[in-house]
Amino acid sequence: MTVNDPQRSRPTEPLWRAGQVFRLATLVYAVGYQAHAVSEYIRPTLSWVIVALMAVWSGVAAIVLSRDGAARRWWVVADVAVVVGAMAATRLVADQDWYSAHQSLPTTLWATNAVISAAILSGPLVGVLAGLGIAIVAVAVRGTVDVDLAGDATAPVLMSVGLAVGLAANTARRAQGQLERAARLAAATEERERLGREVHDGVLQVLAYVRRRGAEIGGPTLELSTLAGEQEVALRELISEQALPVAGGDVDVDLRTLLRSQAGTAVSVSTPGGAVTMPRDRAEELAAVVRTALSNVALHAGANAKAYVLLEDLGVDVIVSVRDDGVGMAADRLAAAEAEGRMGVSRSILGRVAALGGDATLDTAVGEGVEWEIRVGKRAPGKG
Template sequence: MTARRRAEPRSADVATTPLWRAAQALRLVTLLYAVGQQIASVPYYTNQRLSWVLIALMAVWSGVSAIMSAQWHFPDAVRLRRWVVAGDHLVVIGLMAATRLVADYDWYHGHQTLPTTLWATNAVIGAAILRGPIAGVLSGALISSVALTVRDQWGQDVWTDATVPVLVSVGLALGLAANTARRAQDQLERAVRLTAATEERERLSREVHDGVLQVLSFIKRRGSEIGGATAELAHRAGEQEVALRVLISEQADRRDSGGAEVDLRPLLTAQATPKVSVSTPGTPVQVGRWAANEIAAAVATALSNVDLHAGPDANAYVLLEDTGDELVVTVRDDGVGIPPGRLAEAEAEGRMGVSRSIVGRIAALGGSADLLTEIDGGVGFGTEWEIRVSRTSASGQ
């Protein structure tokens, strides 16, 4: 089982596999071009026998590197490709330097180096696919520098020769393509995980709703009707019902934003009831998916507390404001209010609904959730929560 798991390619490897395969096809084409160039140039070499030995070395390395790079399910394919890219650079630089051993100055000063510029591009392509555009550009600059040094052309305008712009441009373009492929693969996997998590959450919600939540709701309703000693049981059942609903809503993957934003308004207006009024701006309020879910869950918890504690005739009001710099959500009710210090007492008793479901959620977003009427009003003046989240935090930047 462990060996099989190790043999499975990582997502980044899967994303760049088509690029590696295309690179191996290009390696074959450039090899054929280099051999043809050798046939055309060998009459002008001073050491023709050595030039054929070097070309044979180039052909052997091309085959070995192609086979090594094609090991897609090797236990450590990334390390293997690192060795291939490093080997490419050593072979390319060695063959370029060997040009001076097979030709005189007049020849190598005005012609391509021995392995040809096109074949040397394989090293740049491998570095770009493996490490991205920066590595590709650096590799292109290195190979270009070696070519200019071997041909003794530093005193000329290097940009008039195609070597530098071609190698650097190839490194940049292939590096950007590799990074784009990796990001696309990552976003695809995030979308798959989000879909799976959503389906599992919905399945769990149905099963829990058909069983536990219905029982808790029945105990809460019947206990409130009977009164007396069962009132506390009804109160506890109501708290657990809220906590369980919140737990189900948290099953989505927080990390799975995928750069997507959602409109916060529908998440809040969906909580409107005959006793809950929701007011939102007339234009969309786009925020990160996770931030939107967390804000909506905090508001849902506040409204649940209104239903449980504010009294049977209490009404609640939710107001969403977008100031440009931050989001402000106000949840107010006209119920019996909360006595000063009651939240601290509840937390000391181990009842963490407010501290975790409201304050903790918003704090995790870098915002604040303040209970204003515990300080300003007091018992009999209702309860007012003010939730503030900066635009930067809400967008997940």
């Protein structure tokens, strides 16, 4: 996003408008200072011409910079150039004895406007650099360096203004971004709830009924029951995903939502009462592990097998248990499958868990079902 992007500049509009009010106030001070000091100039007429040009520029800049537009950056550059030019003109209207002991013709206060504009446009770093640059010009105009800050605080004042206003501008942009994300999340949550009510009242109830009755009747209707169950789970997942913010992998999401989306008539999901937050990429990968384990239950545990998912929050780590009451398998069956070249479980479950820096333990026996216990850290190793 560039500095000219309207989305970037919009939250700083109040700062731009306030800056232009300050600009006009400093012009009044500059004119008053001119009236006081003009008798000491060697070219008083020229000094009034320069002050008149400052007044014209102040009015034009106040109008242009108070409006949002792509050309604002170039007006800020011109603002800095006008300030530098007006300061340098001090040597044309006053002798060395005067300009070496006084502030420049446009006054330090009026020169601050260029620093404020640069800081609002591009942030604290540019604001500080603009303040430092104008302070250097002031030193060059006087031809002397005064290290006594009590007597000449031009540099620290200008740099402090650039820092403070730049930080305020960045804070306004961050606040606007957070507000927009919160609004999107609220809208997505509201839509999810509306969709959930409509789907639950109709489609999900029908699919659940077809799944249950098909399993009870058996025979050719068993396949219809299985398809209805798969669509029921898919719909539940779609509804749950509406609650998730669209964000990158570093944004935290509630793992409970991802796991609950996999619940169905044959799958029971139990989660803690409070949110279990993890970075989105890790949470989705862990949910994919659970989805694979549940797929194995549907394929191998038997037609009437039920699966149970339990999530435990241990603070730094989470434990997800996936257990079924199906036919089970021999304890060495997984190793035998790998030896035969069938790497589905190894890659989908063990490989994913290892990539997350966690551990997966398999407990099974013939006739006693299968239980996976998966333990992973909420954060990637080394990230706290």
